[in-house]
Amino acid sequence: MTEDGFPAPGFTFAALVPELLVRDLAASLAFWRDLCGFSIAFARPEDGFAYIEREGAQLMLEEIGEGRQWRTGPLEPPFGRGLNVMIGVSTLDPILAALAHASLPLYMAPEEKWYRVGERETGVRQFLVQDPDGYLIRFSRSLGMRPLLPQQG
Structure with missing residues (x-):
């Protein structure tokens, strides 16, 4: 974000940007910015709103009770049930180190996983x-593509 509150030069809005309603914007920014390496592209503090980004991934955070919000039902923790937000990053290690330093537990430990895509597989190292x-x-880091391996029986 520039000093005048605008996104940095060259910033481009992503075609899909989830907006997460949050209970405490400061706590959310401490997680997303300070631990996960996102930066604030722009913010509207008077609305309890921040637009954040990292390596092309973008999210909007809006504090409940501030600004204009669309709710389809009651908000009860944990929020987002049935949804996981996959964020592609170039490296997982700095995020993992920051989360460990903050003593935040992982929902799923880092793993290497290969998914079939047509007649090939795409690999990721990921954690939740x-x-x-x-x-x-x-958070997911690409391991590239490989030929589809035969099924083990």
Whole structure:
């Protein structure tokens, strides 16, 4: 974010940007910015709102009770049940180190996983953590593609 509150030059809005309602914007920013390496592209403090980004991944955070919000039902922790937000990153290690330093538990330990995509497989190293409101966040680093391996019987 520039000093005048605008996104940095060259910033481009992503085509899909989830907006997460949060109980405490400061606590959410401490998680997303300070531990997970996101930066604030722009913010509207008077609305309890921050637009954050990291490596092209973008999210909007809005504090409950501030600004304009769309709710489809009661908000009960953990928020986002049935949803996990996958965020592709170039490296997992700094995020894992920051989470460990803050003594935040992982929902799922780092793993290497290969998924079938047509006649090939795409690999990822990934882990899951819950943000302060319980949203399930899956950080993922690509391991590339490989030929589809025969099924083990």
